[in-house]
Amino acid sequence: MRPKLRSPDCLKDDDSGDHDQNEENSTQKDGEKEKSERDKSQSSNKRKAVVPGPAEHPLQYNYTFWYSRRTPGRPTSSQSYEQNIKQIGTFASVEQFWRFYSHMVRPGDLTGHSDFHLFKEGIKPMWEDDANKNGGKWIIRLRKGLASRCWENLILAMLGEQFMVGEEICGAVVSVRFQEDIISIWNKTASDQATTARIRDTLRRVLNLPPNTIMEYKTHTDSIKMPGRLGPQRLLFHNLWKTRLNVP
Amino acid sequence: MSAGGSCGQTPSRAIPATRRVVLSDGAQLPPGDYSTTPGGTLFSTTPGGTRIIYDRKFLMECRNSPVAKTPPRDLPTIPGVTSPPGDEPATEMNPNHLPNSHEDKPGSHEESQFEMDI
Numbered sequence: 614m615r616p617k618l619r620s621p622d623c624l625k626d627d628d629s630g631d632h633d634q635n636e637e638n639s640t641q642k643d644g645e646k647e648k649s650e651r652d653k654s655q656s657s658n659k660r661k662a663v664v665p666g667p668a669e670h671p672l673q674y675n676y677t678f679w680y681s682r683r684t685p686g687r688p689t690s691s692q693s694y695e696q697n698i699k700q701i702g703t704f705a706s707v708e709q710f711w712r713f714y715s716h717m718v719r720p721g722d723l724t725g726h727s728d729f730h731l732f733k734e735g736i737k738p739m740w741e742d743d744a745n746k747n748g749g750k751w752i753i754r755l756r757k758g759l760a761s762r763c764w765e766n767l768i769l770a771m772l773g774e775q776f777m778v779g780e781e782i783c784g785a786v787v788s789v790r791f792q793e794d795i796i797s798i799w800n801k802t803a804s805d806q807a808t809t810a811r812i813r814d815t816l817r818r819v820l821n822l823p824p825n826t827i828m829e830y831k832t833h834t835d836s837i838k839m840p841g842r843l844g845p846q847r848l849l850f851h852n853l854w855k856t857r858l859n860v861p
Numbered sequence: 862m863s864a865g866g867s868c869g870q871t872p873s874r875a876i877p878a879t880r881r882v883v884l885s886d887g888a889q890l891p892p893g894d895y896s897t898t899p900g901g902t903l904f905s906t907t908p909g910g911t912r913i914i915y916d917r918k919f920l921m922e923c924r925n926s927p928v929a930k931t932p933p934r935d936l937p938t939i940p941g942v943t944s945p946p947g948d949e950p951a952t953e954m955n956p957n958h959l960p961n962s963h964e965d966k967p968g969s970h971e972e973s974q975f976e977m978d979i
Contacts (some may be wrong), residue, residue, distance in 0.1 A: 715932075819917070
């Protein structure tokens, strides 16, 4: 039932670089087998299959919380992926969601230039992820003081499958900035207008937005090509992604 | 929705009791003919397969279940962002950085969000 969103290659690249020194030791097939067993257990440490506990309420999809923050005063290009974006954890049920959410600060209380991301498990909160590369996002700019409440309503609607657009939703982001906060919801197919319209209308409903609220849809390819007001975030992810690809 | 047995995954349910939803504003109506009703989704399944749908009210109620209050075992420590158990005395957080607590001021969920000037 759950779609396979993450390609096996993506899974591997998280661990690349970790096993180089082991390779020389295992020359025989048995060694190889042992190594792959070890790899499996290593990656399962990171990504143990998350399932709903007994008597918990399962969600349609598993989701992962991420957090990122731009270090002030340093060019984004010198920052490594690990320094800037952290996986907080993955959950599979309503109760597990609350366990994370209740032990995280509200976005309105974050300091500096930071973001919370909540994406389906297996989708990285980056434009370049397979699930995102043909996608886009609805953006709503909020004056200070509204982010916590709007973020909560947004993610509850996403977790509760209120958008009714099949597999289209990828995740949601709240970006805390100096003058304003921004929430956005990402979907897979930017060209699918029926879907993007339905997401927009659902957003208006679940966020109780006044009718004159400006909502902006941006395709990720446009975001990559044109520096926008989300420039720093764009650069951050773009550079991080490049850094990751350079890992031997 | 077909009356036949084509929705094999969807268990049959009694028709829910009538529920009255008061609308003070046309904007609260769901747009178009989407499979939602004012005040929340009436049926928790959709034709063509079961989808697990929860409305906001239900999700908020789950927040108070005991299991939902335990922090996850593998919650990473990120100062100012997460608060794993046993972390409280070590880091001096200013009051603005306190994690969401279930004792949130009762008013905090009621505050209006219609004052946006965007």
